Amino acid sequence: MIYFPDAGQMKAADRYTIDVLGIPSLELMERAAESCVQIMEAEGIDLSKICVICGSGNNGGDGFAIARMLKEKKLDVELVFIGKEVSCTEETRRQMQLFQKVGGRISNTYEEKEYSVIVDAIFGVGLSRPIEGKYFEIIESLNRSKAVRVAVDIPSGISADTGCVMGTAVRADLTVTFQKRKLGLIFYPGCEYAGRVFIADIGICTEKMEEDAETVFSYEPSLFSELLPERKPDSHKGTYGKVLIIAGSKGMAGAAYLNALSAYRTGAGLVQIYTVEENRMILQQLLPEAIITAYDSYDEEEVRGLLTWADVVCIGSGIGVNECSEKILEMVVKNVQVPCVVDADGLNILAGHPQYLEGISAGQFVFTPHLKEMSRLTRIDVETLKSRRIDAARAFAEKYPVVCVMKDARTVVACAGRQTYVNISGNAAMAKAGSGDVLAGIITGLLAQGKDCFEGACIGVLLHGMAGDAAKVEKGSYSVLARELADGIAAVLSRKED
Ligand SMILES: NC(=O)C1=CN([C@@H]2O[C@H](COP(=O)(O)OP(=O)(O)OC[C@H]3O[C@@H](n4cnc5c(N)ncnc54)[C@H](OP(=O)(O)O)[C@@H]3O)[C@@H](O)[C@H]2O)[C@@H](O)CC1
Ligand SMILES: Nc1ncnc2c1ncn2[C@@H]1O[C@H](COP(=O)(O)OP(=O)(O)O)[C@@H](O)[C@H]1O
Ligand SMILES: [K+]
Known part of the structure; x- marks a missing residue:
């Protein structure tokens, strides 16, 4: 059987893995970022000019870690942080510092440039309301780019529960999703916005979720x-x-x-x-x-x-x-x-x-x-x-x-x-x-x-x-x-x- 969690179930699985199994949140984030980098490389994506766009939640934290890892490979990485500093999670704040430690610079404005790839780490399963204002403008703008778009966990703007577009959403060519394909990547239009989906095993324990009566499944x-x-x-x-x-x-x-x-x-x-x-x-x-x-x-x-x-x-x-x-x-x-x-x-x-x-x-x-x-x-x-x-x-x-x-x-x-x-x-x-x-x-x-x-x-x-x-x-x-x-x-x- 294949299981498709919604946002709440995925967050509960994250929490269980962190609190009960004792795998630190930051470690999971490192694994998430590593898997994104590996998949981008394995898929032969042109990494000559990279833009990573981060929000303030843990999805943004993944983005900072991805940017750091790419920078350590001496690649040309620009990082745009469009979240609110006050809303940053502890892990995201830490990842931001680690990125700066390797000489990474953070910009707060997204400009349309000739990037070869854009990494979308704005919102993940924590998207909680329709996208408006500057987030809306930026997502529309990066959808106009000719760059390959890689979504981290789920394209920003897609509801992980329903696959609906919450105002607007990133149209990804490829999505690296962690541990399980979220429901929102199964239902249309989320399924189409995600492009090709890769599932990365980062060690989040999903056993409890698989037993949950509320979980949605499919046959292999x-x-x-x-x-x-x-x-x-x-x-x-x-x-x-x-x-x-x-x-x-x-x-x-x-x-x-x-x-x-x-x-x-x-x-x-x-x-x-x-x-x-x-x-x-x-x-x-x-x-x-x-x-x-x-x-x-x-x-x-x-x-x-x-x-x-x-x-x-x-x-x-x-x-x-x-x-x-x-x-x-x-x-x-x-x-x-x-x-x-x-x-x-x-x-x-x-x-x-x-x-x-x-x-x-x-x-x-x-x-x-x-x-x-x-x-x-x-x-x-x-x-x-x-x-x-x-x-x-x-x-x-x-x-x-x-x-x-x-x-x-x-x-x-x-x-x-x-x-x-x-x-x-x-x-x-x-x-x-x-x-x-x-x-x-x-x-x-x-x-x-x-x-x-x-x-x-x-x-x-x-x-x-x-x-x-x-x-x-x-x-x-x-x-x-x-x-x-x-x-x-x-x-x-x-x-x-x-
Ligand atoms: N350790 C872990 O748990 C792991 C988690 N992992 C990663 O974390 C992701 C989940 O992270 P998350 O729960 O922090 O939520 P996330 O998707 O970053 O968004 C929350 C932020 O967005 C904001 N916001 C929401 N909607 C908004 C809107 N419409 N418009 C504007 N702002 C909006 C919200 O702001 P607020 O509501 O507080 O104002 C908050 O700041 C998951 O998808 C995976 O990538 C992996 O690294 C594996 C380990
Ligand atoms: N794009 C699609 N992808 C997968 N299945 C589809 C698609 N479009 C239709 N179907 C399937 O075809 C069937 C159409 O059923 P229905 O609308 O009742 O047709 P009809 O009444 O003409 O027999 C449903 O089982 C639906 O799931
Ligand atoms: K995302």
């Missing part, structure tokens, strides 16, 4: 195959689950097709699609492997029978919001006894009828809203959701006992009592209609093979992104179609057998 894509359900030699189609897909409306056969295809590609044993009569022939031809049952109008007994048959249900993709789909959804949500994925219009219906969710069982539902659907469900606007993704997904999963898969370029999976997952696979080729239907099918396929709702959701989101990455290799960022994500599933899963 290289260890993906260990997460998959087993395929046993002595098995038959019943071993891998009977899947009921309730999807598609007139003109939306594709949603049902993509759900079902993806569930099959992920390994489900038998898939039945329940859809409107108009889609029967289309789906039969598109996916002869699926059983098709069709309806003209709401038939409670038929739905009840299908629920009894199914080991897993996926409902909502392209079902439309109308009287019939509302009745089917209400019936399913109130009566389903097996794991159930609710997607798209299923969620839009629930947004208008939250009473359907009263009394639902815990650990049985996976909801897969994109941000707009999440906004409808929570009545929180999309911009606010973007600025507090983790909190919003967690709050929803606390309010309703469901696994909440809040989809975006970085999908978040929250479940009460579990650490929150954030996904790091996938790419912009997936920003196309139908991708979400594929995800709902993948998660359903994993649940059919016995994964619990939370694991099935996390592994499904990872697999979906990896399938997108495989599809991008084949078709490029512009041309991938949602159905080709299903080919990507096959490409990823077949690697397990290699």
Whole structure:
């Protein structure tokens, strides 16, 4: 597992390392600076004319130490201190003196010059409010420079908790972050502002943080195959689950097709699609492997029978919001006894009828809203959701006992009592209609093979992104179609057998 701390957790890990393990703060700062210098050298960055810009916190302290180390290598280093002397931490003050001791000079004004590299040590995880005034001007100005920009720990102006730009932020080419990649370097736009990220091990103990229920994690894509359900030699189609897909409306056969295809590609044993009569022939031809049952109008007994048959249900993709789909959804949500994925219009219906969710069982539902659907469900606007993704997904999963898969370029999976997952696979080729239907099918396929709702959701989101990455290799960022994500599933899963 990979863990992504927020600012508070990183500071707590620093404190633990200093106070309990007895590694002096100044020593950590020396290691941090050494790692930055080493990485700049190893990356072949032109160090012929260096500018290090420091703030008054410990991030600035790192900057002073970097400047000293570069100066000791007889390099041309200018140091600009733009913090407040009174606000300096004890360590930063000490580093300032050490820099001056080796003959370093400190300027208090930043001038646009032809630097080869600018080291950003203005703010790290201690950024506590939006950037204004002279800090704003300086960051904008160094973003105009042609120099390579190296951020220390995190680009100044990026929130370590959310990845949001706090007023303005340094656009780095490279970021050297200490011990763990902060959450703000995972979420966009922070992820883009950071450029290439290097993680330097400076000996901060993160064990406590890894055990913390509040910590956000991801799976190591290289260890993906260990997460998959087993395929046993002595098995038959019943071993891998009977899947009921309730999807598609007139003109939306594709949603049902993509759900079902993806569930099959992920390994489900038998898939039945329940859809409107108009889609029967289309789906039969598109996916002869699926059983098709069709309806003209709401038939409670038929739905009840299908629920009894199914080991897993996926409902909502392209079902439309109308009287019939509302009745089917209400019936399913109130009566389903097996794991159930609710997607798209299923969620839009629930947004208008939250009473359907009263009394639902815990650990049985996976909801897969994109941000707009999440906004409808929570009545929180999309911009606010973007600025507090983790909190919003967690709050929803606390309010309703469901696994909440809040989809975006970085999908978040929250479940009460579990650490929150954030996904790091996938790419912009997936920003196309139908991708979400594929995800709902993948998660359903994993649940059919016995994964619990939370694991099935996390592994499904990872697999979906990896399938997108495989599809991008084949078709490029512009041309991938949602159905080709299903080919990507096959490409990823077949690697397990290699
Ligand atoms: N020993 C350790 O702990 C280690 C820490 N390490 C390094 O320390 C970094 C964390 O250091 P930190 O906690 O001192 O905070 P930091 O990011 O320098 O910023 C705080 C300063 O910024 C100021 N400020 C904030 N927002 C502002 C704004 N919008 N506009 C203007 N000012 C603003 C704030 O001022 P104040 O709020 O007090 O007015 C304060 O002066 C971490 O990222 C890593 O690089 C490593 O060396 C490893 C060992
Ligand atoms: N830029 C991107 N990077 C990674 N994943 C993406 C990106 N854009 C979209 N996705 C993924 O594609 C899916 C889109 O889902 P959704 O918006 O519901 O599509 P649709 O409703 O058209 O099927 C989500 O799982 C999302 O995480
Ligand atoms: K910084």
